[in-house]
Amino acid sequence: MTTLAPRDAKELQQAVEWALNEGVTLDVRGGGSKLQLGKPMKCDQVLDLSGLSGVVDYAPEELVVTLRAGTPLREVEALLAQRNQMLAFEPPDLGPLLGRSAGGGTLIGALMGNFAGPRRLSAGAARDHLLGFSGVNGRGEAFKSGGRVMKNVTGYDLCKAVAGSWGTLAVMAEVTMKVLPIAAETRTLLCFGLPDQTAVDVMTLCLGTPFEVSGTVHLQAPLAARLSDTDVAKGNAAVTAIRIENFPSAARYRIGKLKDRLAAYSPAVELDTARSRIFWEEIRTLGAFAGSDRPLWRISTTPSRAARLVAIIGRTLDIRVAYDWSGGLIWLETPPTSDAGTVEIRRAIAEFGGHATLIRADRATRASVEVFQPLDPPLAALTTRLKASFDPAGILNPGRMYPGV
Numbered sequence: 001m002t003t004l005a006p007r008d009a010k011e012l013q014q015a016v017e018w019a020l021n022e023g024v025t026l027d028v029r030g031g032g033s034k035l036q037l038g039k040p041m042k043c044d045q046v047l048d049l050s051g052l053s054g055v056v057d058y059a060p061e062e063l064v065v066t067l068r069a070g071t072p073l074r075e076v077e078a079l080l081a082q083r084n085q086m087l088a089f090e091p092p093d094l095g096p097l098l099g100r101s102a103g104g105g106t107l108i109g110a111l112m113g114n115f116a117g118p119r120r121l122s123a124g125a126a127r128d129h130l131l132g133f134s135g136v137n138g139r140g141e142a143f144k145s146g147g148r149v150m151k152n153v154t155g156y157d158l159c160k161a162v163a164g165s166w167g168t169l170a171v172m173a174e175v176t177m178k179v180l181p182i183a184a185e186t187r188t189l190l191c192f193g194l195p196d197q198t199a200v201d202v203m204t205l206c207l208g209t210p211f212e213v214s215g216t217v218h219l220q221a222p223l224a225a226r227l228s229d230t231d232v233a234k235g236n237a238a239v240t241a242i243r244i245e246n247f248p249s250a251a252r253y254r255i256g257k258l259k260d261r262l263a264a265y266s267p268a269v270e271l272d273t274a275r276s277r278i279f280w281e282e283i284r285t286l287g288a289f290a291g292s293d294r295p296l297w298r299i300s301t302t303p304s305r306a307a308r309l310v311a312i313i314g315r316t317l318d319i320r321v322a323y324d325w326s327g328g329l330i331w332l333e334t335p336p337t338s339d340a341g342t343v344e345i346r347r348a349i350a351e352f353g354g355h356a357t358l359i360r361a362d363r364a365t366r367a368s369v370e371v372f373q374p375l376d377p378p379l380a381a382l383t384t385r386l387k388a389s390f391d392p393a394g395i396l397n398p399g400r401m402y403p404g405v
Contacts, residue, residue, distance in 0.1 A: 001027070003046040009134065009142065009173040015047060016171060016395075017140035025395050028167035030070050030106030033095035034113060037359060038166060038400040040367050047171065049108055056174055060085060063179050064131065069108035069172040076107055080179055088180040089126050090117025096290040098360060108172050114164030117284035118215035118243070121207065121325050123180070127163035135162070135172040138391025146176065161386065167397040168405055169390040183214075183245035187255040188276040191266035193237040194218070196323070197307040202265055203326035204303055206242045209261070211254040215243035215280060218323040223288040229279055231269070240266075243280060286331065288322065294333045295340035295361040301354030303327035309352040317341045336362075342369040349373070372401050 004019075004026070006012040019026050027043035029035065031050055052070035059065070060083040067076060073091055080086050091110035096102050116125045123129075132146025145158035162170055194202060196218065203216035217240070224232060224239040232239055242262075244254045259268045271279060282288065289296055301309055306327030313319055313332065319341075320333040334341035340361045349356050355373040358366065375383060380402070387394070387405045394404070 001044065001046060003048050005048045005051050007051045009052075009136075012049075012052065012171060012173050013136045013140065013142050016136045016138070019045065019047075019395050020138065020140045020393055023393070023395075025398050028171055028397050030109040030112075031072060031095075031104040033093070033100045033105040034098065034109050035100070036098045036363075036366075037094070037113075037371075038366070038397075039371050040363050041397060041400050043398070049171070050106065052173060053106075055079065060179075063181075064176060065179055066174060066176040067107060069106070069111075069133070069135070069175050071107050072103065073105045073107055073110060074103040081182070084182050085179045086182050087129065087177065088119055088123035089129050090119045090123075090284045091115055091126060092117050093285045094359070097286050097296070102285075107175060107177075111163050111172065111175065112165065112167050118217060118280060118324055120329070121216065122212065122214045125163075127160050129178045130159045130163055130175060131178055132176040133159060133162070133172050134174045135170045137170040138393060138396045142173075143170075166400050168387060168401055169396065171396065183247075183251070185246060185248040185251040186273045186276040186280070187244045187251045188215075188271040188279060189242045189255060189258055189262065190232065190269040190271065191240040191262060192235050192269070194240050194266060195238075196220070196310060196321070198265065199238065199240040200303055200307050200323060200327040202240055202262060203242065203323070205261070206258055207326055209258065211244060211258060212246065213242055213258075214245045215241070215283070216324075216326045217241050217283050218327075219288060220321050222320050223322055226288040227279070227282055228287070229271075229275060232279070241279065241283075243276065283322075283324070289331065289333060289360075292333065294320075294336055295365065296359045297330075297332045297334065297341070297345060297356050298359050299330040299332055299345070299349070299354055299356045300328060301330065301349075301352060305352045305354075306330055309348050309354070312348045312351070313341070313344050316344050338365065339369050340365050346370075346374075375402065 004015045006015050025043040026047040028047045049070040052068040056066040093105050095104045114126045134144045199218035206213050221238045227233045244251050303326045318335050322331040345356050358371045
């Protein structure tokens with residue numbers, strides 16, 4: 001399989017036009033860090049977007065940056081850090097999780113998966129920070145959507161449609177992102193040994209306070225033991241973490257108030273800014289799950305049902321679990337069975353509600369099970385019509401998400 005490597009938007013359009021005219025299917029890639037995610041594809045050519053890299057425009061005073069879509073995330077974050085700014089949705093680096101090197105992910109990869117880290121609770125998903133983009137659809141047509149400000153939508157909001165589509169609808173060339181300042185102070189409270197349901201209750205309680213919590217996560221003991229902070233790992237107990245980000249005086253006041261509220265649950269350990277940032281970087285990059293060959297699922301559900309959903313799955317499978325977003329997002333590791341625990345997980349989702357995506361598994365497993373959450377018939381029909389509108393010949397990442405999409 002050969003590779004097409006456009007260097008600018010014009011070459012990108014020419015590549016897609018050629019593929020359309022020749023009936024060639026395209027495996028659309030950014031840095032390749034998520035290559036092992038999704039259904040295995042059989043494409044004729046690789047469309048490598050890593051050459052579409054670099055800054056087009058950066059206006060830090062307006063909190064807006066425009067970049068070529070293949071720009072590595074590490075370069076984006078380094079650029080923003082020079083002005084004490086960040087991508088507030090905390091895009092995770094899944095490279096090490098999926099057997100690739102760290103730092104290889106691109107901005108387009110984060111947007112195509114609509115991934116967000118722990119700050120999703122307060123800052124929103126990746127699509128919420130995408131102000132506009134230009135790209136090429138499967139018809140070979142160049143188009144634009146959005147702009148440089150939030151209130152710029154007329155007609156359909158294509159930013160929302162394309163983000164999370166895994167390259168099956170269109171190929172982005174340039175993107176304009178909203179950025180935010182980095183908080184001066186980060187403080188974290190850690191509670192140890194809480195059962196899953198109690199931990200979810202604690203995280204939900206903290207989110208209901210007026211103290212602007214920006215991250216809540218609970219790791220079961222086997223995962224907490226993998227963290228680099230020795231004071232956390234050596235406890236051999238589950239850890240529940242609550243994050244506050246603000247000006248120094250405000251952050252310290254708020255963390256003190258939270259500590260008082262949590263006194264009845266567990267003695268809380270406080271991490272300062274330096275240790276907090278290391279801790280949450282490991283949560284963002286899923287460091288506790290890296291280096292394992294066990295299948296890994298990403299489950300979205302209602303926080304109040306999260307612990308019960310996990311308990312049902314745990315009756316038949318040996319699982320290791322982290323609850324992010326106060327339980328709204330579950331990272332669940334299963335034994336390396338032939339179906340990665342698909343039957344048990346789909347059954348639990350049917351009972352409690354939610355969506356489950358198989359993030360890590362070997363090729364044979366991904367080929368034999370539904371990697372993404374099966375769609376209800378009305379949504380499946382809408383998805384098929386959307387695909388037909390953007391990519392009627394089915395040349396962009398065919399079958400990566402669903403048959404015919």
